[in-house]
Amino acid sequence: MEAYPIMLSIKGKEAVVVGGGAIAYRKMIGLLQAGALVTVVSPELHEKVEQLYLESRIEWKKKEFEPPDILSAWVVIAATNSHVVNELIALSAENHQLINIVDNPEASNFHVPAKLTRGDLTISVATAGASPILAKAIRDELSLIYDESYRDYLQFLAEVREKIRHSTLDQAAKKQYLKEVTSDTFRQSNEKQQGIIKLLDGFVSEGTIRTKR
Ligand SMILES: C[C@@]1(CC(=O)O)c2cc3[nH]c(cc4nc(cc5[nH]c(cc(n2)[C@H]1CCC(=O)O)[C@@](C)(CC(=O)O)[C@@H]5CCC(=O)O)C(CC(=O)O)=C4CCC(=O)O)c(CCC(=O)O)c3CC(=O)O
Numbered sequence: 001m002e003a004y005p006i007m008l009s010i011k012g013k014e015a016v017v018v019g020g021g022a023i024a025y026r027k028m029i030g031l032l033q034a035g036a037l038v039t040v041v042s043p044e045l046h047e048k049v050e051q052l053y054l055e056s057r058i059e060w061k062k063k064e065f066e067p068p069d070i071l072s073a074w075v076v077i078a079a080t081n082s083h084v085v086n087e088l089i090a091l092s093a094e095n096h097q098l099i100n101i102v103d104n105p106e107a108s109n110f111h112v113p114a115k116l117t118r119g120d121l122t123i124s125v126a127t128a129g130a131s132p133i134l135a136k137a138i139r140d141e142l143s144l145i146y147d148e149s150y151r152d153y154l155q156f157l158a159e160v161r162e163k164i165r166h167s168t169l170d171q172a173a174k175k176q177y178l179k180e181v182t183s184d185t186f187r188q189s190n191e192k193q194q195g196i197i198k199l200l201d202g203f204v205s206e207g208t209i210r211t212k213r
Pocket residue numbers: 026027030100101102103104105110111112113114115125126127128129130131132133135136
């Protein structure tokens with residue numbers, strides 16, 4: 001069975017990570033980058049996790065896991081070094097909760113891909129647990145192709161897309177421009193990018209342009 005890939009909006013949602021080791025830390029960083037409110041449940045913390053706690057970036061329940069710890073969690077990550085405890089966490093979760101068991105893909109309803117972000121561009125690589133190391137290696141290969149410059153380029157694309165959509169150009173021309181701005185010529189030339197923004201400013205319609213970015 002194939003997994004269904006989605007991009008979750010997790011900002012402001014409660015995330016409970018059980019276990020405070022290196023693997024828990026890796027998962028916490030991803031959750032924090034997405035704006036989740038992270039609580040760790042663990043009698044002890046790896047020094048990097050402790051640092052997050054000292055910086056008030058996470059909450060800490062200094063204790064061993066008990067089922068009520070995940071009651072209000074939107075997403076749960078079971079990352080202890082005990083297979084038995086991780087299994088208990090899986091059994092304690094409600095059907096509607098998102099749960100990842102780091103040593104038991106079958107008992108999880110999601111797993112975490114290797115990811116690369118460049119502003120609005122996210123590239124994630126998954127192997128369904130067949131080889132997390134391959135997922136990581138492919139991500140690292142892609143990171144050389146889709147380098148830091150893509151951050152600004154994505155910003156340009158978002159801006160230009162809004163301008164194209166709200167311009168007075170006809171549908172065919174809009175489609176043509178939307179495609180053209182993703183060509184190598186535009187990816188590589190700031191001058192070209194500025195040029196088309198200027199040109200499109202001559203085709204402004206009454207419609208409102210979103211200013212999210
Ligand atoms: C199913 C999944 C569940 C989940 O954790 O979500 C899972 C499961 C397991 N991983 C194990 C081992 C390792 N995992 C990594 C690395 C990563 N693992 C990640 C994801 C996933 N790992 C999910 C599937 C992802 C997919 O394939 O699509 C990454 C991509 C993302 C992340 O963790 O953030 C991250 C790269 C991070 C990055 O750099 O970005 C390394 C290498 C390393 O650490 O460098 C090793 C050691 C080598 C090895 O064992 O292969 C074990 C055995 C544990 C044991 O020995 O007991 C299990 C359990 C099992 O296989 O049953």
